[in-house]
Amino acid sequence: MSTLVKEDLFENLLESAPANFTEARQTAKDLYLESGLPAPKEEEYKFTGITKKLEKSLSNFNQAKQLSVEETLIKETVFQGFEGDVLVFSNGKFLQEVSSSIEGLEVSDILSSSAEIGSIAKAEKDAFAALNQASFSGGISIKVPKKTKVEKPILLLSFNGVNDGQVITPRFWIEVGDFSEVTFLDQSISMGEEAYFVNKVVEIKGGLNSHINYYRLQNESNQAIEVSNIETDIQSDARFTSVNISLSGDMVRNNLSLNLLGSNSEGNMYGIYLLNGKTHVDNHTNVDHTIPHAESNEMYKGIFDAQSRGVFNGKIFVRQDAQKTNAFQQNNNVLLSDDAIVNTKPQLEIWADDVKCSHGCTVGQLDEEALFYLQARGIGKVQAKGLLLYAFAGEVMEKIEEESFKNHVVGLIQDRLGSKF
Amino acid sequence: MLTIKNLHAAVEGTPILRGINLEVKPGEVHAIMGPNGSGKSTLASVLAGREEYEVTEGEVIFKGKDLLDLAPEDRAREGVFLAFQYPVEIPGVSSTNFLRTALNQVREYRGQEPLDAVKFLSLMKEKMKLVEIDQKLLSRSLNEGFSGGEKKRNEIFQMAMLEPTLSILDETDSGLDIDALRIVSNGVNKLKSPDTATIVVTHYQRLLEYIVPDFVHVLYKGQIVKSGTKDLALELEAKGYDWIKEEVDAAV
Numbered sequence: 001m002s003t004l005v006k007e008d009l010f011e012n013l014l015e016s017a018p019a020n021f022t023e024a025r026q027t028a029k030d031l032y033l034e035s036g037l038p039a040p041k042e043e044e045y046k047f048t049g050i051t052k053k054l055e056k057s058l059s060n061f062n063q064a065k066q067l068s069v070e071e072t073l074i075k076e077t078v079f080q081g082f083e084g085d086v087l088v089f090s091n092g093k094f095l096q097e098v099s100s101s102i103e104g105l106e107v108s109d110i111l112s113s114s115a116e117i118g119s120i121a122k123a124e125k126d127a128f129a130a131l132n133q134a135s136f137s138g139g140i141s142i143k144v145p146k147k148t149k150v151e152k153p154i155l156l157l158s159f160n161g162v163n164d165g166q167v168i169t170p171r172f173w174i175e176v177g178d179f180s181e182v183t184f185l186d187q188s189i190s191m192g193e194e195a196y197f198v199n200k201v202v203e204i205k206g207g208l209n210s211h212i213n214y215y216r217l218q219n220e221s222n223q224a225i226e227v228s229n230i231e232t233d234i235q236s237d238a239r240f241t242s243v244n245i246s247l248s249g250d251m252v253r254n255n256l257s258l259n260l261l262g263s264n265s266e267g268n269m270y271g272i273y274l275l276n277g278k279t280h281v282d283n284h285t286n287v288d289h290t291i292p293h294a295e296s297n298e299m300y301k302g303i304f305d306a307q308s309r310g311v312f313n314g315k316i317f318v319r320q321d322a323q324k325t326n327a328f329q330q331n332n333n334v335l336l337s338d339d340a341i342v343n344t345k346p347q348l349e350i351w352a353d354d355v356k357c358s359h360g361c362t363v364g365q366l367d368e369e370a371l372f373y374l375q376a377r378g379i380g381k382v383q384a385k386g387l388l389l390y391a392f393a394g395e396v397m398e399k400i401e402e403e404s405f406k407n408h409v410v411g412l413i414q415d416r417l418g419s420k421f
Numbered sequence: 422m423l424t425i426k427n428l429h430a431a432v433e434g435t436p437i438l439r440g441i442n443l444e445v446k447p448g449e450v451h452a453i454m455g456p457n458g459s460g461k462s463t464l465a466s467v468l469a470g471r472e473e474y475e476v477t478e479g480e481v482i483f484k485g486k487d488l489l490d491l492a493p494e495d496r497a498r499e500g501v502f503l504a505f506q507y508p509v510e511i512p513g514v515s516s517t518n519f520l521r522t523a524l525n526q527v528r529e530y531r532g533q534e535p536l537d538a539v540k541f542l543s544l545m546k547e548k549m550k551l552v553e554i555d556q557k558l559l560s561r562s563l564n565e566g567f568s569g570g571e572k573k574r575n576e577i578f579q580m581a582m583l584e585p586t587l588s589i590l591d592e593t594d595s596g597l598d599i600d601a602l603r604i605v606s607n608g609v610n611k612l613k614s615p616d617t618a619t620i621v622v623t624h625y626q627r628l629l630e631y632i633v634p635d636f637v638h639v640l641y642k643g644q645i646v647k648s649g650t651k652d653l654a655l656e657l658e659a660k661g662y663d664w665i666k667e668e669v670d671a672a673v
Contacts, residue, residue: 367509369509370509370511372470372471372472373508374511374519374523375470375492375493375494375497376469376470376494376497376502376503376505377519377579377583378494378497378498378523378524378526378527378530378583379494379519379522379526380526381492381494383522383526384494387519387522388514391511391512392513394513
């Protein structure tokens with residue numbers, strides 16, 4: 001059955017893969033054909049029935065062709081206050097002609113790059129990573145040389161929409177040299193309301209003492225289906241921070257993995273889910289401590305209204321050699337409706353014996369006593385709720401170091417919560 | 422200003438208030454005293470609009486309006502202020518932000534212009550002196566990590582900012598040391614005017630040495646069983662509540 005399903009769905013996609021990185025593609029294709037898409041009961045996708053969703057929602061499993069993206073559209077789309085460089089993608093394809101050229105960086109279309117495809121986000125770990133590696137049709141390779149501070153943030157702006165196909169398969173390769181610093185903002189825009197499926201892979205390689213921020217805003221249309229695999233390797237003394245803000249979509253699955261490969265490295269993974277309607281967002285995170293004296297911090301906060309659904313799964317591995325590890329994980333959720341569901345699962349596997357690790361997850365409702373207190377001071381119920389929920393989520397927003405992006409996200413969240421303060 | 426007629430209220434089906442009658446006029450200070458469990462805090466909560474309390478009978482008229490018909494926020498905007506017995510800690514909400522939101526919503530309801538940041542801050546500075554509250558506290562999250570005394574002082578500070586016509590102090594004295602009690606009472610006294618009224622709910626007479634009441638009412642088993650002047654409070658201080666309980670229970 002599963003063989004039939006996967007061939008039915010993505011056979012054409014695999015057949016029409018671009019003729020480059022042939023070895024990597026072939027390896028991935030074999031792996032994919034062997035595993036197939038996640039079956040309904042498969043542990044890793046237990047609460048996110050992505051295979052069924054794809055079967056039900058899509059009819060044309062071909063790569064969506066490039067959409068035309070005019071400069072005026074880009075100008076209108078870039079959020080207010082942003083000052084930085086913009087790299088533009090249309091259905092995964094890098095549009096160099098309408099993108100900023102960034103001095104000092106080596107930027108190229110992934111298809112003609114020397115990216116080490118699959119060396120970080122390994123195809124054997126996830127069926128969608130394998131599918132992407134076998135069939136990616138566009139994307140980018142960005143290399144930041146050693147000792148380079150990229151002063152302005154880089155906005156990776158993707159326009160996604162149906163065009164002679166409903167599948168979009170972008171792949172990003174990001175390499176940050178020793179002692180370099182860079183901030184990426186990753187945002188996708190839906191063109192139209194038709195269902196499409198984005199299967200994205202981002203590989204990030206951080207050198208010694210590099211500092212990398214990867215901030216992501218997910219507010220695509222409520223027909224958008226997405227699976228992403230973002231995986232990062234960082235070396236000694238390096239720091240990687242991911243902040244993931246999910247506000248809408250149909251079904252979204254984020255696999256975020258972080259490999260701490262050098263001592264004194266620090267990895268931070270933060271996220272907010274603020275969902276309504278029937279949006280389903282699944283954050284699967286994975287931190288691998290392989291060496292001593294590294295630190296990871298993780299905090300995801302969820303607010304679920306209507307029939308929305310959230311899944312959190314946080315794996316932390318502390319290998320036997322990884323003594324003196326500090327690893328913290330927290331996932332807190334507020335359910336605003338009787339029909340909203342959240343599944344949360346911390347998963348710590350610790351082989352070292354001299355470590356500091358903690359985890360905690362909570363699922364609750366809005367504090368009625370706090371709500372009454374605010375109302376008793378004259379604050380209307382909607383605004384009082386907004387104030388409390390904003391306070392709950394605010395801790396994550398504080399982690400965003402790029403002010404313009406933070407302000408944009410705060411604005412979106414306040415709008416959603418129905419109150420400005 | 423406030424007329425309570427035959428007020429009955431219950432929590433989860435258990436009757437707590439069983440026919441309260443009370444008339445409060447502008448300029449007056451009323452003290453509500455009584456043994457534990459007599460319904461004092463319930464009365465305060467019902468007036469402020471706490472949802473868990475179900476009013477089963479009676480009416481409350483405030484400045485000509487049916488108070489029980491209004492949402493809690495509208496009661497506050499009309500000028501009712503409840504100083505909480507247990508002020509709530511709200512992490513992540515800054516005291517300043519909270520107060521500005523509250524004040525501007527109250528002002529909007531009253532048809533006044535919202536205060537800009539500068540005017541708001543100068544008003545805050547002025548009112549802070551009244552309750553001798555430290556600015557450092559107000560830059561923190563609302564009540565988070567405040568001591569008991571600091572929380573109560575913050576209640577009176579909020580009261581000063583919102584300028585209510587009817588203030589209900591629910592056991593504001595409990596847990597306060599003498600200094601804090603003096604500061605809190607001074608604040609309340611300075612805010613008194615011929616147009617405003619205060620209801621002081623307390624278990625002890627001590628607070629009434631600082632906030633001198635015009636009337637003292639004793640609540641027992643959900644009814645006001647005795648009313649008098651401040652001398653009644655002194656008598657309660659000396660003799661306890663048992664004699665009143667006996668009187669009432671004997672009459673039944």
